[in-house]
Amino acid sequence: MKPYVDRFxxxxxxxxxxxxxxxxxxxxxxxxxAAFNQTGLSADDLMLMxxxxxxxxxxxxxxxxxxxxxxxxxxxxxxxxxxxxxxxxSDPFHAKGTNDHGIGWLIIYTxxxxxxxxxxxxxAGIVMGVCIGLSRTLxxxxxxxxxxxxxxxxxxxxxLLLYTVQDGTAVSILVVFLAxxxxxxxxxxxxxxxxxxxxxxxxxxxxxxxxxxxxxxxLPGAAPAIVSGLRISFGxxxxxxxxxxxxxxxxxxGYNIWMEWNNLDIAGVIFAxxxxxxxxxxxxxxxxxxxxxxxxxx
Amino acid sequence: xxxxxxxxxERDNRALAMRVDHAAKxxxxxxxxxSPTNETFCVFEDVxxxxxxxxxxxxxxxxxxxxxxxxxxxxxxDRPSRGGIVVDGKEVTAPGLDRMVxxxxxxxxxxxxxxxNVRVAVRSAHPDWTKDQINAHTQKYIDMMxxxxxxxxxxxxxxxxxxxxxxxxxxxxxxxxxxLLDEPFAxxxxxxxxxxxxxxxxxxxxxxxxxxxxxHDVDEAILLSDRIALMSNGPNAxxxxxxxxxxxxxxxxxxxxxxxxxxxxxxxxxxxxxxxxMAAEPSGSEEGGSTEPPDExxxxxxxxxxxxx
Numbered sequence: 001m002k003p004y005v006d007r008f009x010x011x012x013x014x015x016x017x018x019x020x021x022x023x024x025x026x027x028x029x030x031x032x033x034a035a036f037n038q039t040g041l042s043a044d045d046l047m048l049m050x051x052x053x054x055x056x057x058x059x060x061x062x063x064x065x066x067x068x069x070x071x072x073x074x075x076x077x078x079x080x081x082x083x084x085x086x087x088x089x090s091d092p093f094h095a096k097g098t099n100d101h102g103i104g105w106l107i108i109y110t111x112x113x114x115x116x117x118x119x120x121x122x123x124a125g126i127v128m129g130v131c132i133g134l135s136r137t138l139x140x141x142x143x144x145x146x147x148x149x150x151x152x153x154x155x156x157x158x159x160l161l162l163y164t165v166q167d168g169t170a171v172s173i174l175v176v177f178l179a180x181x182x183x184x185x186x187x188x189x190x191x192x193x194x195x196x197x198x199x200x201x202x203x204x205x206x207x208x209x210x211x212x213x214x215x216x217x218x219l220p221g222a223a224p225a226i227v228s229g230l231r232i233s234f235g236x237x238x239x240x241x242x243x244x245x246x247x248x249x250x251x252x253x254g255y256n257i258w259m260e261w262n263n264l265d266i267a268g269v270i271f272a273x274x275x276x277x278x279x280x281x282x283x284x285x286x287x288x289x290x291x292x293x294x295x296x297x298x
Numbered sequence: 299x300x301x302x303x304x305x306x307x308e309r310d311n312r313a314l315a316m317r318v319d320h321a322a323k324x325x326x327x328x329x330x331x332x333s334p335t336n337e338t339f340c341v342f343e344d345v346x347x348x349x350x351x352x353x354x355x356x357x358x359x360x361x362x363x364x365x366x367x368x369x370x371x372x373x374x375x376d377r378p379s380r381g382g383i384v385v386d387g388k389e390v391t392a393p394g395l396d397r398m399v400x401x402x403x404x405x406x407x408x409x410x411x412x413x414x415n416v417r418v419a420v421r422s423a424h425p426d427w428t429k430d431q432i433n434a435h436t437q438k439y440i441d442m443m444x445x446x447x448x449x450x451x452x453x454x455x456x457x458x459x460x461x462x463x464x465x466x467x468x469x470x471x472x473x474x475x476x477x478l479l480d481e482p483f484a485x486x487x488x489x490x491x492x493x494x495x496x497x498x499x500x501x502x503x504x505x506x507x508x509x510x511x512x513x514h515d516v517d518e519a520i521l522l523s524d525r526i527a528l529m530s531n532g533p534n535a536x537x538x539x540x541x542x543x544x545x546x547x548x549x550x551x552x553x554x555x556x557x558x559x560x561x562x563x564x565x566x567x568x569x570x571x572x573x574x575x576m577a578a579e580p581s582g583s584e585e586g587g588s589t590e591p592p593d594e595x596x597x598x599x600x601x602x603x604x605x606x607x
Contacts, residue, residue, distance in 0.1 A: 166323070196405075198403055199407060200403050201375055201399070201405065204374075204393040204402075205373070205398060206418060208422065216410075220407070223409070261507075296409040296454070297408060297454035298451065
């Protein structure tokens with residue numbers, strides 16, 4: 001069975017690669033700017049376009065014009081984006097001013113904010129979830145609040161947070177925290193609540209104390225649900241950090257997207273979006289490893 | 299009805315391990331959508347019997363007679379509505395290490411290895427022991443149950459028979475006052491069941507334990523038990539009679555089948571069960587709501603006299 005699976009595991013990967021190549025070709029084809037064709041245009045038209053900066057005189061042929069490479073009128077193609085990637089990564093750690101940080105700094109800043117917020121939310125979420133999952137009364141008391149707080153977009157809190165906390169980085173951390181809190185709370189409570197009655201009975205037979213019951217039965221029993229909660233939290237936190245950084249305009253990859261838009265550097269926007277995709281993918285594979293470590297078969 | 303007078307003098311002289319004293323359990327009547335009402339119905343009432351030290355006592359009865367409920371009350375998972383259970387001179391109010399349960403569903407922690415599943419029990423029973431003492435004691439019971447070599451495996455990697463061996467090792471290693479077996483072999487295939495019954499019998503003899511077992515299997519009850527308690531049908535189930543199993547020990551399956559005592563007891567129990575089955579059927583749909591006790595295992599089968607393997 002195993003070698004069979006292994007032999008064909010390569011097929012989907014090859015198909016992914018093929019799909020990627022096809023996509024790049026279509027992208028390239030759709031965004032390629034046609035060579036400038038001046039037939040049918042009067043000298044006045046051409047002069048107007050030259051003054052506008054759309055075209056420049058062809059340095060090789062007298063009296064003819066080509067597209068101005070400085071003024072990209074169409075959507076950037078993959079080659080343009082690739083050039084942008086090379087350019088950004090050739091000097092990732094420069095800091096020439098508040099609005100010109102290297103991508104390396106931006107990634108480190110965003111990751112730090114994300115890690116602090118996500119870690120705090122995970123700890124708080126697991127503790128809250130265990131309490132709610134263990135006590136039916138506490139669940140009944142807190143559930144209405146949770147139901148109201150859960151659907152609020154974490155970005156909606158930003159004015160309040162800015163008003164009270166004021167520090168931009170702290171606000172970003174709190175937005176990540178709020179985005180990552182609820183799924184972990186809900187999943188942990190569900191996991192704790194659904195631990196099989198038999199395991200709890202064994203714990204009571206064996207006279208487990210509070211701490212031993214928590215670490216031998218409850219947390220390991222709820223671990224798969226907790227980790228799936230963490231993964232959902234992780235996704236929503238990664239989604240929330242982008243608008244938070246855009247609005248705050250301090251630093252970070254999310255801020256970079258908006259800055260490139262202000263610069264009308266569409267290739268830069270695409271580059272920053274790609275950075276988020278890759279970051280998310282890398283961090284999620286890390287969580288996947290954790291999930292495999294704590295899962296168990298009944 | 300109760301044949302308590304049949305006790306042999308020898309057994310009466312043995313110390314009392316557990317007394318079931320006028321135990322009764324009521325459950326709320328459920329409406330058709332499953333929510334409880336204020337009305338109650340009595341699952342069993344006025345159940346009286348003693349379990350003596352070193353004795354193996356089994357209980358047989360149709361589904362719904364409250365056998366498992368009674369066992370849960372003995373374990374301390376549930377409270378009786380009237381009457382009570384006394385173990386070692388104290389009334390049972392909560393679960394404790396003096397009454398270890400072997401579960402039908404094994405109830406092994408799937409995230410722990412077999413060894414650790416047993417070791418957590420040893421650690422609870424002997425909090426003052428060193429790590430080496432705990433490991434040595436655990437290993438002793440692992441070896442006694444024939445689990446040597448499977449110590450580092452997770453329960454999910456083992457067959458049902460092997461899992462219940464871990465369950466038995468976990469219960470025996472605590473050396474409880476009374477062992478409570480809740481249909482321990484119901485989820486194990488018939489061929490393995492015979493082997494593990496023999497192992498239970500051997501463990502019981504070696505450790506000189508006191509056992510109360512709930513079962514559906516008549517042959518299993520006869521093979522293992524000193525006495526067999528028969529419950530009439532619920533609601534309002536009562537302890538109908540307690541049968542002495544006077545087949546000499548050590549018993550083997552072969553010797554048991556040939557014993558006329560075996561045939562006599564088996565026929566007696568089957569007659570009892572069949573007559574109660576017929577008596578039970580007309581009154582089955584008498585009440586509007588369900589009268590099944592809520593915690594009676596849904597998978598419970600009717601008592602059966604499976605072929606002796």
